[in-house]
Amino acid sequence: MHEYSIIGALVEQVEAETRARGGVAVHGVGVRIGELSGVDCELLASAYEIFRPATICARAPLTIERVPARFNCGRCGRAIAAGEILRCPDCGGEARLSQGDEILLMRIEMEVH
Amino acid sequence: MCDSCGCGDPQVVSVDLHQRILKANDGAARHNREHFDQRGLVAINLMGSPGSGKTALLEATAKASAGRFKLAALSGDLATDHDGERLRAAGIPAATITTGSACHLDAAMVHHALHDLDCQERDLLFVENVGNLVCPAVYDLGQHANVVALAVTEGEDKPLKYPVMFRGADLVVLTKADLLPYLEVRLSAFKEALAKVMPAPAPILLSARTGEGLEDWLSWLDRLIAQRRRHALHAARA
Numbered sequence: 001m002h003e004y005s006i007i008g009a010l011v012e013q014v015e016a017e018t019r020a021r022g023g024v025a026v027h028g029v030g031v032r033i034g035e036l037s038g039v040d041c042e043l044l045a046s047a048y049e050i051f052r053p054a055t056i057c058a059r060a061p062l063t064i065e066r067v068p069a070r071f072n073c074g075r076c077g078r079a080i081a082a083g084e085i086l087r088c089p090d091c092g093g094e095a096r097l098s099q100g101d102e103i104l105l106m107r108i109e110m111e112v113h
Numbered sequence: 114m115c116d117s118c119g120c121g122d123p124q125v126v127s128v129d130l131h132q133r134i135l136k137a138n139d140g141a142a143r144h145n146r147e148h149f150d151q152r153g154l155v156a157i158n159l160m161g162s163p164g165s166g167k168t169a170l171l172e173a174t175a176k177a178s179a180g181r182f183k184l185a186a187l188s189g190d191l192a193t194d195h196d197g198e199r200l201r202a203a204g205i206p207a208a209t210i211t212t213g214s215a216c217h218l219d220a221a222m223v224h225h226a227l228h229d230l231d232c233q234e235r236d237l238l239f240v241e242n243v244g245n246l247v248c249p250a251v252y253d254l255g256q257h258a259n260v261v262a263l264a265v266t267e268g269e270d271k272p273l274k275y276p277v278m279f280r281g282a283d284l285v286v287l288t289k290a291d292l293l294p295y296l297e298v299r300l301s302a303f304k305e306a307l308a309k310v311m312p313a314p315a316p317i318l319l320s321a322r323t324g325e326g327l328e329d330w331l332s333w334l335d336r337l338i339a340q341r342r343r344h345a346l347h348a349a350r351a
């Protein structure tokens with residue numbers, strides 16, 4: 001259940017970024033989480049709900065954008081489906097994850113004066 | 114305040130950031146890595162389930178590598194210093210990180226624990242992570258390589274069930290090889306499952322009890338140390 005520690009880090013980051021920009025309140029937070037990031041979106045959402053009262057995020061709903069895992073051959077670029085052998089059937093190159101390992105803070109909706 | 118009419122309503126702006134949520138941990142990990150590099154120490158994050166044989170692997174490594182390379186270890190557990198005691202009894206200078214309720218080590222915990230460990234003149238630092246196939250994969254500790262210990266008793270499907278852990282592994286050590294004759298698992302099925310989550314799996318089948326596979330493992334460590342030293346040399350020249 002590392003999702004709690006990720007939410008702890010997220011709230012600290014939101015607070016620091018908001019203060020640095022002269023924001024006085026936060027109205028929304030957007031994150032991007034990859035399918036192979038090791039972070040479970042449901043657990044992340046519930047951890048956020050438990051964590052956010054009494055923080056700068058108390059009135060800020062969390063929007064989670066989920067990113068599916070995609071693999072491509074590192075040599076020829078051919079798409080390789082997740083769940084298949086991670087070697088290119090055409091050229092034998094090693095598959096690389098082109099998306100799906102993101103754990104990103106994307107956006108803060110902040111109130112400024 | 115609202116710019117357009119001066120009504121006094123607060124203004125809400127959307128700020129685009131695109132930054133890693135774990136950037137504080139990433140910074141601490143970078144610091145650890147610099148510390149390791151300055152001391153010529155190669156750090157390995159050793160992960161795996163509880164009971165997968167991580168500590169036994171290190172005990173066997175200490176015994177088999179005497180005179181070949183010098184080890185040090187940090188061992189993470191929710192409670193007790195049992196693994197630390199075992200490692201010290203095997204001749205490895207070791208400190209324990211007791212995490213309380215945390216299911217993984219992070220870079221700051223490793224940084225603090227390094228203050229209690231004398232790594233002078235050591236070649237390899239093993240960071241034995243908390244037994245867990247999920248959470249430790251998410252946190253960079255500053256290591257140069259990830260090794261996952263997977264016991265053959267755990268079953269062939271574990272790589273498919275925990276793809277994040279195995280995807281990040283530089284090496285998988287299939288431990289408890291001496292138990293294979295008593296199990297209904299197939300080595301080929303382990304390899305096939307690994308090939309679906311790692312592009313270049315080359316698992317080492319090893320038994321800490323019989324010594325099978327230990328030489329392959331020590332050779333892999335030799336190659337890793339040599340590779341890091343070459344890298345350090347290039348960095349110094351640049």
